[in-house]
Amino acid sequence: MKSIIISGVGGQGVLTASDLLSDVLLEKGYDVKKSEVHGMSQRGGDVISTINYGPQVFSPLPSLYETDYILSFEKLEALRNINYLSKDGVIMVNDYVWEPLPVAAGFEKYPENIEETLKKYAARVIVVPATDIAVELGNIRATNVVLVGVLAANMDIDKNIWVDIVRRKVPPKLIDLNIEAFERGYKYKL
Amino acid sequence: MKKELLSGNEAVARGAYEAGVTFAAAYPGTPSTEILENITQYKEHIYCHWGANEKTALEEALGACFTGARSMASMKHVGLNVAADPFFSASYLGVKGGLIIVSADDPGMHSSQNEQDNRNYALAAKMPVLEPSDSQEAKDMVIEGIKLSEKYNTPVMIRMTTRTCHSRSAVELGERETPPEINYVKDFKRTMLLPALARPKHVAVEKRQKEIKEFSNQFKFNHIIEGKTRVGVIASGVSYQYGREVFKDAWFLKLGMPYPFPSKLFREFASHVDKIYILEENDPFIETFVQLEHTGKEIIGKDVFPLTGEMSTDVIHASLGEKDLTLKFDLNSIPKRPPTLCAGCPHTATFHNLSMQKLNVTGDIGCYTLGALPPLNAMDTCIDMGASITALLGMEKACEKAGKELNAVAIIGDSTFFHSGITGLLDIIFNKGKTTVIILDNSITAMTGHQVNPGTGLNAMGEPAPRVDLVKLAKDGLGIEHTYEIDGYDVKALKEIIKREVKREAPSVLVVRRPCALLFRGAQWSPMQVDTSKCIYCKLCTKLGCPAITPQNEKSHITPERCIGCTVCAQVCPVKAIQFVDENGMHIHDTTLEEFMKSKRGGKK
Ligand SMILES: Cc1ncc(C[n+]2csc(CCOP(=O)(O)OP(=O)(O)O)c2C)c(N)n1
Numbered sequence A: 001m002k003s004i005i006i007s008g009v010g011g012q013g014v015l016t017a018s019d020l021l022s023d024v025l026l027e028k029g030y031d032v033k034k035s036e037v038h039g040m041s042q043r044g045g046d047v048i049s050t051i052n053y054g055p056q057v058f059s060p061l062p063s064l065y066e067t068d069y070i071l072s073f074e075k076l077e078a079l080r081n082i083n084y085l086s087k088d089g090v091i092m093v094n095d096y097v098w099e100p101l102p103v104a105a106g107f108e109k110y111p112e113n114i115e116e117t118l119k120k121y122a123a124r125v126i127v128v129p130a131t132d133i134a135v136e137l138g139n140i141r142a143t144n145v146v147l148v149g150v151l152a153a154n155m156d157i158d159k160n161i162w163v164d165i166v167r168r169k170v171p172p173k174l175i176d177l178n179i180e181a182f183e184r185g186y187k188y189k190l
Numbered sequence B: 001m002k003k004e005l006l007s008g009n010e011a012v013a014r015g016a017y018e019a020g021v022t023f024a025a026a027y028p029g030t031p032s033t034e035i036l037e038n039i040t041q042y043k044e045h046i047y048c049h050w051g052a053n054e055k056t057a058l059e060e061a062l063g064a065c066f067t068g069a070r071s072m073a074s075m076k077h078v079g080l081n082v083a084a085d086p087f088f089s090a091s092y093l094g095v096k097g098g099l100i101i102v103s104a105d106d107p108g109m110h111s112s113q114n115e116q117d118n119r120n121y122a123l124a125a126k127m128p129v130l131e132p133s134d135s136q137e138a139k140d141m142v143i144e145g146i147k148l149s150e151k152y153n154t155p156v157m158i159r160m161t162t163r164t165c166h167s168r169s170a171v172e173l174g175e176r177e178t179p180p181e182i183n184y185v186k187d188f189k190r191t192m193l194l195p196a197l198a199r200p201k202h203v204a205v206e207k208r209q210k211e212i213k214e215f216s217n218q219f220k221f222n223h224i225i226e227g228k229t230r231v232g233v234i235a236s237g238v239s240y241q242y243g244r245e246v247f248k249d250a251w252f253l254k255l256g257m258p259y260p261f262p263s264k265l266f267r268e269f270a271s272h273v274d275k276i277y278i279l280e281e282n283d284p285f286i287e288t289f290v291q292l293e294h295t296g297k298e299i300i301g302k303d304v305f306p307l308t309g310e311m312s313t314d315v316i317h318a319s320l321g322e323k324d325l326t327l328k329f330d331l332n333s334i335p336k337r338p339p340t341l342c343a344g345c346p347h348t349a350t351f352h353n354l355s356m357q358k359l360n361v362t363g364d365i366g367c368y369t370l371g372a373l374p375p376l377n378a379m380d381t382c383i384d385m386g387a388s389i390t391a392l393l394g395m396e397k398a399c400e401k402a403g404k405e406l407n408a409v410a411i412i413g414d415s416t417f418f419h420s421g422i423t424g425l426l427d428i429i430f431n432k433g434k435t436t437v438i439i440l441d442n443s444i445t446a447m448t449g450h451q452v453n454p455g456t457g458l459n460a461m462g463e464p465a466p467r468v469d470l471v472k473l474a475k476d477g478l479g480i481e482h483t484y485e486i487d488g489y490d491v492k493a494l495k496e497i498i499k500r501e502v503k504r505e506a507p508s509v510l511v512v513r514r515p516c517a518l519l520f521r522g523a524q525w526s527p528m529q530v531d532t533s534k535c536i537y538c539k540l541c542t543k544l545g546c547p548a549i550t551p552q553n554e555k556s557h558i559t560p561e562r563c564i565g566c567t568v569c570a571q572v573c574p575v576k577a578i579q580f581v582d583e584n585g586m587h588i589h590d591t592t593l594e595e596f597m598k599s600k601r602g603g604k605k
Helices: A014-027 A075-080 A114-121 A130-136 A140-154 A159-169 A172-186 B008-018 B033-042 B054-066 B077-082 B084-093 B119-125 B135-152 B162-166 B195-216 B239-246 B263-271 B285-292 B313-319 B348-356 B367-372 B387-401 B414-430 B470-477 B491-503 B568-572 B593-598
Strands: A002-009 A031-036 A046-054 A067-072 A085-094 A124-128 B003-007 B023-026 B047-050 B071-076 B099-105 B156-161 B167-172 B222-225 B231-235 B251-255 B275-279 B298-300 B360-362 B408-413 B436-441 B482-487 B508-513 B528-530 B549-552 B555-558 B578-581
Touching (some): A002 A014, A002 A075, A046 A075, A067 A140, A075 A114, A114 A124, A130 A172, A140 A159, A140 A172, A159 A172, B008 B099, B008 B156, B099 B135, B119 B156, B135 B167, B275 B285, B348 B408, B367 B408, B387 B436, B408 B414, B414 B470, B436 B491, B491 B568, B568 B578
Parallel strands (some): A002 A067, A067 A085, B023 B071, B099 B156, B231 B275, B360 B408, B436 B508
Antiparallel strands (some): A031 B167, B003 B167
16 A cells, blocks of 8 residues: 655645546556545645555555655645655655744744755655746646646656546646646656 | 545435435534535435524424435534434434434544544434444445434434545445435324323333344444454444554454444454454444453453544554654644634634734634634633623623623624524523624635525525525614624724723624625735835734735735735734735725725736
């Protein structure tokens, strides 16, 4: 069984990304269990969605120090979940800072050198300016599909399946934009 | 067969469809909300609606089942406290059409004020309880639950949990059964609970429970899985899934219906093992029944596994001393990301004023509970839905009697007010209270994801519905003379009216109105900006806790993508440094959002 965690801030599109991923895994023939925490996620809190997949999966939750991939939409949120990553794990992180309220209100400091810290815990760290890419493509909301592209590039599943699922799942008007976003992310292979 | 990845809640809704359910009612509450939301996709087949609260929803489902309709009521765990009265009655009354009561418990308290284990309710009310461990079972148990309900003339409780509600797994979809005919037949002896009629019903209930207990030994969701060792595991709900991951070679007694407890099946299981682990979230519910069997086997239950929080493979390993859960990276070294009131939230200005006036505030449950957190710090109590009003009435009466002053207001959301605030208001009038009640009316149930309520003007199926006007209700209906409507973005009006009404020797109701900022997002106008040459960095605006406002180089800064132009920060700024900026870079002072939008100077971002 393998585990993936997708993390970010409410409103960034974390759940859409994990829906795409689970569709890909199902298509590939895996047993898939996905878990997410709803509730206050729309109110600027942190969001995580976790996916376990393999020939047969029982638990919907990841285990500490045993997770294979973390895909994070925001830097601090990558750090928040770092204890889950296995020492051979890969972490893919959007080069994007969203200050949480305690920082914005001046009570606390946003951590420095997050990348350095991540490197201490991960076998590989891939930093991608996904939000910048999405903005460049003309729609900040495409950030999640750029990141799905990064994940696709670093997992061992046929690219066609991913492209096919993206095509099927995004609104028809936005297919071209999202395919472009996916391709841009797919370049970040390590 | 078609397989789809469904959440547990979607699967329950699907189960209702396939089981031939034709009536569903609920009151929103995480993690149960999406059950009814998903039932609306079958609205051609299932009539569904939101009740004002869980009690009304359950009574409605019970009434529907008297006509022969297969029915369902769903709610979060604490919702069953509200619905406990009809819940107990329902057990005695029995059903005509099958009745499913879904309780979504919240081990780990992801979004609740406690983690009560509602299987105890099933035991207390003497009704069977089913516990699905994944989405497939969630769907199947609704279908089997309806059968069980009709066969044994009992409502059936399904205990979901946050994890089973909100995790997704593959589900095989089936066809819809033809619902039974609807036909209400007058039958006083059956549907009345008078003492004389209830006494024989209690006898019948005890007999029924014995029969169901016998049946539970063959029930398809209670079964034994053979193992390769003399170790056994008994598990229910999602704990079963964690157990299968951890105890690879053990025997399993999988209990889909932990109550009534299948004693015979258990004894058979016990004969194959020497040592029994019991995996269940929260209370030692199954464990208590196991102990009563006195098998003499070694039982490992809540003496080892925690009573609090969620189960997981990590928790099992750690409880058995097999895994160290100390975190290598210390999470206390990084800032938390608490949820916050949104930019443009219509609740913010009220809390700002309560905080500035240093009032005591009894609070309630909703998005606005976030007003308790820094920097607003404007709420002192949170008990349960509706308690802001009643708790304050109690406090005021106690202080009055002792001749003590209490400068306080009660604050409550519109959905919460409809749910159980109205009765508190009745107590105020009836008992000559002088309480000041602020109703934060965004005309929606925002916290749980924007469900409609009696003040919205739409019903659950998306049809136009009558809209209850809170001002009329309080003023004309209940006769509270000092009832006022105030704009949630008008800082000054709020300040003056709150100051005045707190002192009043009579009850008052302040209805603070504005739509939820998340629903207002469609209109994203040119944002407000801080004129840094004027900003004196007094931090009054950052103390609003607005996520669009951050300090930057000793000045306040507004993140344009987040600002929706509510103007509250501009109103609290003592030096008028915050203003609208139109597309030509022109600065516009002292304008309300409406005026600015009307002037058409604020283009889309
Ligand atoms: C008995 C009970 N039922 C349901 C809930 C879940 N719940 C919490 S707050 C809330 C309603 C919030 O709506 P409203 O009062 O309108 O405030 P808003 O979030 O819109 O500001 C609900 C349904 C609960 N906590 N307790």
